[in-house]
Amino acid sequence: MNTMNRNKNNTNSSKLNSVFYAQTYHPIQAGSIDGTDILPHDNAVYRALLCSSAGLYDPFGDPNVIGEDPYCTVFVGHLSQFTTEDTLRKAMSKYGTVKNLRLVRHIVTGASQGYAFVEFKSEREMQRAYEKAHHSVIDDSEIIVDYNRQQLMPGWIPRRLGGGLGGKKESGQLRFGGRERPFRAPLRPIPLDDLKRLGIPPPPEGHYMSRFEVPSPPLKKRTSVDRDREERHRKSSSRHERRRSSSRDHIYEETKDGYGSKKRSNYNHEHEKRSSSRNYEYDDERDSHKHHRSSTSTSIGYDNDDDHHRSDTRRSRSGDREHRSHKRHRHE
Numbered sequence: 001m002n003t004m005n006r007n008k009n010n011t012n013s014s015k016l017n018s019v020f021y022a023q024t025y026h027p028i029q030a031g032s033i034d035g036t037d038i039l040p041h042d043n044a045v046y047r048a049l050l051c052s053s054a055g056l057y058d059p060f061g062d063p064n065v066i067g068e069d070p071y072c073t074v075f076v077g078h079l080s081q082f083t084t085e086d087t088l089r090k091a092m093s094k095y096g097t098v099k100n101l102r103l104v105r106h107i108v109t110g111a112s113q114g115y116a117f118v119e120f121k122s123e124r125e126m127q128r129a130y131e132k133a134h135h136s137v138i139d140d141s142e143i144i145v146d147y148n149r150q151q152l153m154p155g156w157i158p159r160r161l162g163g164g165l166g167g168k169k170e171s172g173q174l175r176f177g178g179r180e181r182p183f184r185a186p187l188r189p190i191p192l193d194d195l196k197r198l199g200i201p202p203p204p205e206g207h208y209m210s211r212f213e214v215p216s217p218p219l220k221k222r223t224s225v226d227r228d229r230e231e232r233h234r235k236s237s238s239r240h241e242r243r244r245s246s247s248r249d250h251i252y253e254e255t256k257d258g259y260g261s262k263k264r265s266n267y268n269h270e271h272e273k274r275s276s277s278r279n280y281e282y283d284d285e286r287d288s289h290k291h292h293r294s295s296t297s298t299s300i301g302y303d304n305d306d307d308h309h310r311s312d313t314r315r316s317r318s319g320d321r322e323h324r325s326h327k328r329h330r331h332e
Contacts, residue, residue: 018185018208021215022177022201025155027052027163029200030175035183036203038194044173048162057157059150068100068119070151071220072126074133077115077166079103080141091138092118096125117148123220130217134179146179147217179215 022029027048029035040046051057076088085103092098100119105112120126126147134145149156149165157163165178176183185208195202209215 016185017211019182019211020185020204020208021179021182022153024201025149025153025157025163025177026198026200027157028198030163030165030177031173033174033176033184034186034188034203035177035200036186036188036190036195038191038198038200042173044162046162048157051161051163052155052157057161059156062150064102065117065151068102068117068148070148071123071218072099072121073117073119073148074126074129075115075146075148075150076118076133077144077146078141079112079114079116079143080139081112081114083112083139083141087139088116088118091136092120092129092133095120095129095133097121127217131214134214144180149178152218182209182211182215 020035022035027045028037028040030048031037031041031045040049076092079088083103085101088103089098089101092101097120098118099121101116102118103112103116118129120129130145130147133143135142136145137143144166146165150158159167159175163175165175166180167174174181183203186203190202190205192202
């Protein structure tokens with residue numbers, strides 16, 4: 001018996017931090033903290049239940065939402081009264097390209113109602129804003145970010161008709177099941193038969209989430225055409241990326257080769273310049289040598305001619321002396 005009580009206590013303690021989120025909207029369930037109520041607990045829930053049963057609300061009948069892709073659109077709430085379209089666009093542009101933005105204003109006064117719808121260019125950018133922009137601060141106000149439940153959540157009833165999600169404790173009209181106030185894992189027995197009779201989905205026993213986990217928004221169903229288009233886009237992007245990478249490598253190689261050629265050209269130019277300088281010096285030195293030798297040989301030639309001339313003169317004088325001596329001898 002003690003073991004059974006201990007196991008029960010452990011199970012209850014593990015459920016304290018366990019939560020779950022509504023996949024479809026039901027007014028009675030939204031008014032319940034654990035999603036197991038079978039009776040409305042305030043008049044607003046009665047009003048929302050009446051609108052839901054009679055089909056008085058058409059989520060696609062709002063003319064202001066024409067052209068918005070709900071899978072690329074986020075709901076932004078708790079905005080400051082001083083936040084404008086430009087301020088909100090600048091803040092949300094950090095998460096992707098803002099394609100369309102609609103700040104809801106009072107139809108008479110034009111004052112901000114404190115919430116807006118922001119459409120991004122792609123579903124990936126919407127999911128980035130859904131995950132990272134939640135509880136961020138704009139104009140000193142902490143905002144909440146959720147997906148477009150008006151168009152994507154079956155059975156949705158807005159707040160002005162008694163439905164919606166969230167709310168303040170002071171109003172006594174809290175609504176659960178959303179991102180800000182999820183359902184708590186029930187600690188009491190679940191009336192499955194009554195829930196089934198009212199059309200209320202039961203809690204997902206054994207599949208609860210931690211309150212620190214981020215619930216995933218609904219994803220667009222992919223048809224074969226969409227998958228083929230995405231596959232072509234992925235292949236095209238891959239080819240484009242490879243082409244860009246190849247182009248960058250080619251430019252880098254050309255730049256590197258050009259720099260190397262420039263260095264080699266500069267080196268060759270300097271080498272030729274130095275070689276020419278050395279050749280000029282060698283030629284000058286050779287010409288100087290040649291001129292010196294030429295001058296030397298010329299001066300030597302002049303000396304030999306003088307010696308020749310003196311030798312001829314001596315021979316001529318000697319011959320004259322001999323002739324005179326011979327002539328004197330004959331005369332004697």
